[in-house]
Amino acid sequence: MSKPKVVVTRKLIDHAQALLDSNKDLEIVQWDSEKPAPREWLLQNAQNASGILVMLTDKIDTELVSTAGSTLKTISSFSVGTDHVDTALLKSHNIRLGYTPTALTDAVADLTVMLTLMAQRRGGEAMAKVLDGEWPQMPWHPLLMTGPQLGGSTVGFLGFGRIAQATVKRLLGFGVKKVVYLTSRPGEGAREDHYGLLGGGKSEVPIQPAKSWEEVASESDVVIVGCALTPSTKHLVGKEFLAKMKKTAVLVNIARGGVVDTDALVEALDQDRIFGAGLDVIEGEPNVPKDHPILKQKRCVLVPHIGSATVPTREQMAEESVKNLLAGLRGEEMVNEVKL
Amino acid sequence: MSKPKVVVTRKLIDHAQALLDSNKDLEIVQWDSEKPAPREWLLQNAQNASGILVMLTDKIDTELVSTAGSTLKTISSFSVGTDHVDTALLKSHNIRLGYTPTALTDAVADLTVMLTLMAQRRGGEAMAKVLDGEWPQMPWHPLLMTGPQLGGSTVGFLGFGRIAQATVKRLLGFGVKKVVYLTSRPGEGAREDHYGLLGGGKSEVPIQPAKSWEEVASESDVVIVGCALTPSTKHLVGKEFLAKMKKTAVLVNIARGGVVDTDALVEALDQDRIFGAGLDVIEGEPNVPKDHPILKQKRCVLVPHIGSATVPTREQMAEESVKNLLAGLRGEEMVNEVKL
Numbered sequence: 001m002s003k004p005k006v007v008v009t010r011k012l013i014d015h016a017q018a019l020l021d022s023n024k025d026l027e028i029v030q031w032d033s034e035k036p037a038p039r040e041w042l043l044q045n046a047q048n049a050s051g052i053l054v055m056l057t058d059k060i061d062t063e064l065v066s067t068a069g070s071t072l073k074t075i076s077s078f079s080v081g082t083d084h085v086d087t088a089l090l091k092s093h094n095i096r097l098g099y100t101p102t103a104l105t106d107a108v109a110d111l112t113v114m115l116t117l118m119a120q121r122r123g124g125e126a127m128a129k130v131l132d133g134e135w136p137q138m139p140w141h142p143l144l145m146t147g148p149q150l151g152g153s154t155v156g157f158l159g160f161g162r163i164a165q166a167t168v169k170r171l172l173g174f175g176v177k178k179v180v181y182l183t184s185r186p187g188e189g190a191r192e193d194h195y196g197l198l199g200g201g202k203s204e205v206p207i208q209p210a211k212s213w214e215e216v217a218s219e220s221d222v223v224i225v226g227c228a229l230t231p232s233t234k235h236l237v238g239k240e241f242l243a244k245m246k247k248t249a250v251l252v253n254i255a256r257g258g259v260v261d262t263d264a265l266v267e268a269l270d271q272d273r274i275f276g277a278g279l280d281v282i283e284g285e286p287n288v289p290k291d292h293p294i295l296k297q298k299r300c301v302l303v304p305h306i307g308s309a310t311v312p313t314r315e316q317m318a319e320e321s322v323k324n325l326l327a328g329l330r331g332e333e334m335v336n337e338v339k340l
Numbered sequence: 341m342s343k344p345k346v347v348v349t350r351k352l353i354d355h356a357q358a359l360l361d362s363n364k365d366l367e368i369v370q371w372d373s374e375k376p377a378p379r380e381w382l383l384q385n386a387q388n389a390s391g392i393l394v395m396l397t398d399k400i401d402t403e404l405v406s407t408a409g410s411t412l413k414t415i416s417s418f419s420v421g422t423d424h425v426d427t428a429l430l431k432s433h434n435i436r437l438g439y440t441p442t443a444l445t446d447a448v449a450d451l452t453v454m455l456t457l458m459a460q461r462r463g464g465e466a467m468a469k470v471l472d473g474e475w476p477q478m479p480w481h482p483l484l485m486t487g488p489q490l491g492g493s494t495v496g497f498l499g500f501g502r503i504a505q506a507t508v509k510r511l512l513g514f515g516v517k518k519v520v521y522l523t524s525r526p527g528e529g530a531r532e533d534h535y536g537l538l539g540g541g542k543s544e545v546p547i548q549p550a551k552s553w554e555e556v557a558s559e560s561d562v563v564i565v566g567c568a569l570t571p572s573t574k575h576l577v578g579k580e581f582l583a584k585m586k587k588t589a590v591l592v593n594i595a596r597g598g599v600v601d602t603d604a605l606v607e608a609l610d611q612d613r614i615f616g617a618g619l620d621v622i623e624g625e626p627n628v629p630k631d632h633p634i635l636k637q638k639r640c641v642l643v644p645h646i647g648s649a650t651v652p653t654r655e656q657m658a659e660e661s662v663k664n665l666l667a668g669l670r671g672e673e674m675v676n677e678v679k680l
Contacts, residue, residue: 035479130635174453291473309485310460312492
């Protein structure tokens with residue numbers, strides 16, 4: 001009997017690659033590059049595969065699953081999201097799905113604080129002034145390049161899952177005075193307390209559920225978007241929301257671009273109705289051309305979806321996706337498995 | 341008898357201006373602009389002044405003190421530093437000197453964390469890619485735009501005063517595993533424990549004095565320069581120091597430009613011998629022309645000395661400098677007075 005075949009659509013990182021390679025009982029077919037595998041390559045090689053390890057750029061659909069055939073037992077995705085996977089299809093074929101949702105929490109929370117501080121302290125604008133050679137001509141005065149400060153502020157979250165709570169854990173050291181958050185059940189508390197911060201735990205500041213998005217918008221000095229994109233959160237931060245925000249407040253989005261109405265944000269920034277913004281995601285990404293209107297807003301910092309982009313996090317995600325693949329083949333427990 | 345005269349070299353901010361104006365028993369002569377008062381204006385108006393409130397751009401020297409004459413009781417400086425003041429001269433004339441060293445701690449510590457994260461997460465480079473319209477063409481791969489991560493790291497400080505300790509207070513929430521610091525007496529602990537972090541206090545991670553700069557350089561994943569510029573710290577971070585740093589480490593300077601040898605830093609960045617840098621200060625500032633070699637280093641973030649640039653901090657500094665001025669005139673205790 002031939003060895004079970006696994007298809008891997010990308011070269012992996014050190015330890016993860018070694019872990020994969022150590023399985024001499026498997027036939028490993030791997031796209032040997034850090035660039036995406038072409039769809040044709042994946043379809044050609046999927047035939048008779050028992051497992052497929054994919055990136056978020058690989059679509060798992062009827063065509064692929066049919067091509068693989070009845071041998072296919074498991075899909076392992078190197079990603080936190082599963083938008084690229086037809087989960088109903090996998091369920092109907094009894095194919096297990098692994099993913100890597102927890103590894104990236106710290107990296108994204110770090111980036112959230114970076115974007116918050118950059119939005120408040122005019123990080124992009126400050127760098128641009130220096131790069132443009134303006135520093136020698138900037139006359140010092142007491143309000144030059146000033147922004148708001150985290151100390152004493154209220155931070156509001158839309159969505160209060162693991163990443164949002166990890167962000168709060170970091171922000172407490174900056175002296176924030178209050179945290180409010182909106183869950184999918186307004187007025188109700190978070191389902192899970194990931195760091196012992198809720199219910200009078202380690203935190204010395206009140207961390208409370210909000211009754212409405214209006215409460216988050218109007219009370220917060222920093223609004224952090226940390227919720228999933230669903231029909232009810234699509235454009236939740238739009239014209240009305242932005243109009244209720246304080247003039248000195250900043251908006252940070254590290255979740256999904258579609259939660260924020262980009263046109264409304266550009267208008268609010270352009271008219272100085274909020275102080276600034278820090279974005280890791282935006283509608284239509286990565287198609288953000290050089291002349292995109294958001295790029296003209298000097299109080300807005302936009303980075304190219306690098307939330308999870310740290311070496312330790314990507315190494316952990318790669319290792320977990322190999323472990324999930326192997327567990328799927330062997331009928332063992334995965335590190336993280338999607339309940340189909 | 342005429343009212344005592346005070347000279348103020350800049351328009352102040354809301355509350356501070358109101359506090360000053362409320363003193364109807366004083367003759368207030370004030371430069372009515374947010375731009376610096378010309379030296380000639382200051383000299384013309386200093387005559388017979390009892391107090392002078394100055395910015396860090398105003399030099400307090402023999403010429404000014406002689407011009408003011410025997411009425412001069414106090415100088416109040418709107419600044420953390422007193423390099424612009426001839427302190428020996430004031431002492432010999434029995435003139436008191438107020439300054440505002442503590443107000444800015446939180447603002448500078450916030451900026452230190454921002455620069456640390458930007459250096460690790462390639463903040464400047466990431467923004468530049470988006471602004472240059474490169475995002476649509478960036479193929480995703482597991483190590484794209486990755487950097488090191490604060491979790492599990494060792495953070496080393498050169499100097500461990502109030503700002504450095506306030507920075508540690510913030511960094512603990514990010515999961516750093518160890519803090520080492522060098523004082524002016526290598527191997528000895530910090531003289532003051534500003535936040536109860538030392539000696540097994542609130543902190544769960546070891547915070548230890550280093551025996552040498554070599555120890556800080558070689559052990560740290562993040563090196564933060566927080567010391568004063570003195571003959572012994574001048575170019576402390578030079579070729580040798582940078583050579584001992586880890587390839588994955590970042591350098592952050594929020595103290596004084598001269599502690600870091602700029603040429604050596606440019607070379608280290610250019611040859612990828614350290615991962616990145618975040619600078620609020622640089623030698624020769626503000627004279628950093630557009631073609632300065634540091635600006636060609638895409639892993640280096642440089643902002644124009646905005647450490648204390650938050651509205652609440654600048655308001656507090658303005659208020660304290662007015663309070664110091666009034667206390668100096670009335671023989672009362674200042675918020676912060678330089679021991680001459």
